[in-house]
Amino acid sequence: MPVLFDTHAHLDSPQFDEDRAEMIARAREAGVELIVNIGFDRKTIPTTIALAEEYDFIYAAVGWHPVESIHMQAGDLEWIEELCQHPKVVAIGEIGLDYHWDTSPKEVQHEVFRKQIRLAKKVNKPIIIHNRDAHEDVIRILKEEDASEVGGIMHCYSGSWETAQQCLDMNFYISFGGPVTFKNARVPKEVLANVPLDRLLIETDCPYLAPHPHRGKRNETAFVSLIAETASQIKGISVEKLAAITTQNGKNCFRIK
Ligand code: NI
DSSP states (O other), X not given: OOOEEEEEEOTTSXXXXXXXXXXHHHHHHTTEEEEEEEEOSTTHXXXXXXXXXXXXXXXXXXXXXXXXXXGOOTTHHHHHHHHTTSTTEEEEEEEEEXXXXXXXXXXXXXXXHHHHHHHHHHHTOOEEEEEESOHHHHXXXXXXXXXXXXXXXXXXXOSOHHHHXXXXXXXXXXXXXXXXXXXXXXXXXXXXXXSOGGGEEEOOOBTSSOOTTSTTSOOOGGGHHHHHHHHHHHHTSOHHHHHHHHHHHHHHHHTOO
């Protein structure tokens, strides 16, 4: 059975309130060895920490989501900094820019993004990047802030190979989720084919972005096996090998022993 690492999940999401423990058990049965859960605002950071404390194979990332930028208050950045001392907190994220949902002005998003990159450098943790319709500004800010010092993950990557190369140059891993399994996903499949094996990660972003054939339904961590399958076909290697490599990449990125 492949040994899998879901590097981006939202298991504390209300969509799992009815069956969270069963869903996590299904992930284990599917071969999932490790999960990083993402806390991205005042509500989900504590629930993410709680999950990481309950399950030894669940780790936590904490950060302030770009869509929530406008709601960041005095003290929140210090709170995140403090939580970075927690033994299960392995990254700062998800952070970045989101120009799709018009909830936070761009200048506010830029400011919150920059502050968190600086914090990541201060505490020496990798960053998990959320980028929606903001490729140019994300790359520019990562460069201006010397984010290559900490590197991290381009989460659910949806950009071009050209942009991916810039991310690779800045010490980022490229992570693929459900959308790469969609029949019409020509560009993501091409990008995945080009990403070096030692910089490739897989994730679900569950409960969102379910892979084929569950597209449009609730996603869950067990489905990371479907993403591994697609990725292994594109790379022309066995799913076991693809899983082993991406799991080791995740451990390297998050410095999990
Ligand atoms: Ni997410």
